Amino acid sequence: MNLVWIRLLETVDAQGLAALASVVAVAGSAPREAGARLVLRPDGGFWGTVGGGQLEWSLIGEARAALAAGRGPAQARDWPLGPDLGQCCGGRVTTWVETFDARDRDMLARFAALEAAGRFDVAACPGEDGRVVRRVLSSADRAPAEGVVERFGDDGAPVLLFGAGHVGRALAIALAPLPFRLTWVDSRAGEFPAHIPANATVRVADNPVEVVGSAPPGAFVMVMTHSHPLDLAVTTAALKRTELGPVGLIGSATKRARFLKRMREAGLSDAALARLVCPIGAPGVSGKEPAVIAAMTAAQLLQWRDAALRIAHGGADWLKVAGAGRTRRH
Template sequence: MLDIAEELDRWVGQGRDFAVATVVAVGGSAPRQPGAALAVDSEGTAIGSVSGGCVEGAVYELCRAALADGETVLETFGYSDEDAFATGLTCGGVIDVLVTPIRADTPGAAVFRSVLAAAARGEAAALARLTDGPPELRGRPLLVRPGGAYEGTLGGRPELDRTAAAEARALLDAGRTGTVTIGADGVRCERPLTLVVESIVPAPRMIVFGAVDFASALVGVGSFLGYRVTVCDARPVFATRARFPEADEVVVDWPHRYLASTDTDGRTVLCVLTHDAKFDVPLLELALRLPVAYVGAMGSRRTHLDRQARLRAAGVGERELARLRSPIGLDLGARTPEETALSIAAEIVADRRGGTGAALTGAHTPIHHDGNRATARRIGSVA
């Protein structure tokens, strides 16, 4: 439900009652991953999606029923061989959906409000809920923050809450959404219960080095994908807010010096568009040694070979060089800045999700790859 937290937080501020259907488990070729949500308020207004259209109507009705009776339910939707048009996922997948009413009398309503407010502010937090076990416990919320502090209860059992909070913190630290099995008495896998944990973390960073026309297009695509985008260039005449209005920040500094001083993590992507050796070499010498998600550099194949030689001369090893995506992007035949930005973004997504970059037509590879490869973003964005 955290993928639509900003809108739900507005609904809370307006005093609306609503029900939220959240994907808590998937199997086969399911179009949405755990954490995807659809919400319906008391007036029948709907936001979000759990299936890309396959079962939205049925889930909408479940939300209306939950609002009416105040009951949390877990429903499974799957493909029907007998009737491909029956309620289900005609793509062949299976999804489990947890439907929870959030009203003034909902157990844990204050915790739901807190977690939605935290998510709307972009704070790191995790929402943990039981999807099975005693009906009176199903869907109750536990808000877990970095460091392990938690708010709420899964049913008034301190040992269960402590165990759930520890499991949720582990997923939050990894920036992941998923399910874990815990024991109702606090001992893992004894009397097993299933816990779904939705993590929300600050947006991942995209740092674009080189204030060129290609960078302007890439900034727009990066923002669209949910990245917090920084443009960095040593030339103040080019690195201006007027040239990059969609960037979250524009920095005038030597690229390698800025990279050494700024925060990066395992979700950060670095796009080097300067294709100038005096900028590229010291920057890539550092970038290829950082534990970031992606390092790509623009330039022709001739430029790439020259860049590799310079990096080797600077002491960069073959293992580090193998991390470099250069020439940057997938082969889309791109020519314009916008097309080039799309090819770069496509490579970043394929790298993050484990895709091949090949056409799906005639291929035998999965359409939806294992979501566990991806780190979660502000959920519904950059898992």
């Protein structure tokens, strides 16, 4: 969950008190990784997850009890998942449960502003009063000798989506809860829905091709406009930018072959063309309904996001990743 401090601030302002349950360390197999968090409201509502099952149920119970007691020291606990909770994972999880009220508002607002601006790290450790003390780390800071380093803010992979038609809308909805930062592009302002997902920024562009030039390095591109000539122009521009990730194009194998022929005639190299993924979508499902295509394309984007992390550590390359996505037919 990315919006931890924003949710805490909203909850304190609305209900006067909020609780935060965090996974701060994991050993062995566990439902979630360190950094998984859950914000609980006094009215019982919550955001996020620490992994589900008995661990989450127990942590929510502890957070409710902490809210009932009011703002106080953080509660640290070590959970042997098998012996204590009967979970088959078998690992151990260390958690913190914290409470916040109006006395913490300045701190919550400061962290919420940092969270809205992007990613940031803090050094966190229990203070003398038992509450967790956090210090924002700069890029030059080393990890502290005591306590833990926590990461907050947006870690979404950038995606450029060209087209606000039926499939474009369905894909934007499918990506809304997922770790992506979406730039949604169309020349037709009236095609965008009234409500835009929080992780999406709309760009109404007379010439959508120009938006390709502003894409950050590593961005993924999905092309599904209302016009085949525009599809070709956007796809060509994206493939020319060798520092971008794979370029997905909605369409059939026939459309792919025709586009490849024209792009070769335009001088694109085989290495650039190898990044083209058409048809789009993870394999295994053949439905052509917009929601089905969107679901399978969202799964494919998650695969690309994981691959980008492996590539950063020398464990994969985009040619293999793009080649794995050519089995669907739309």
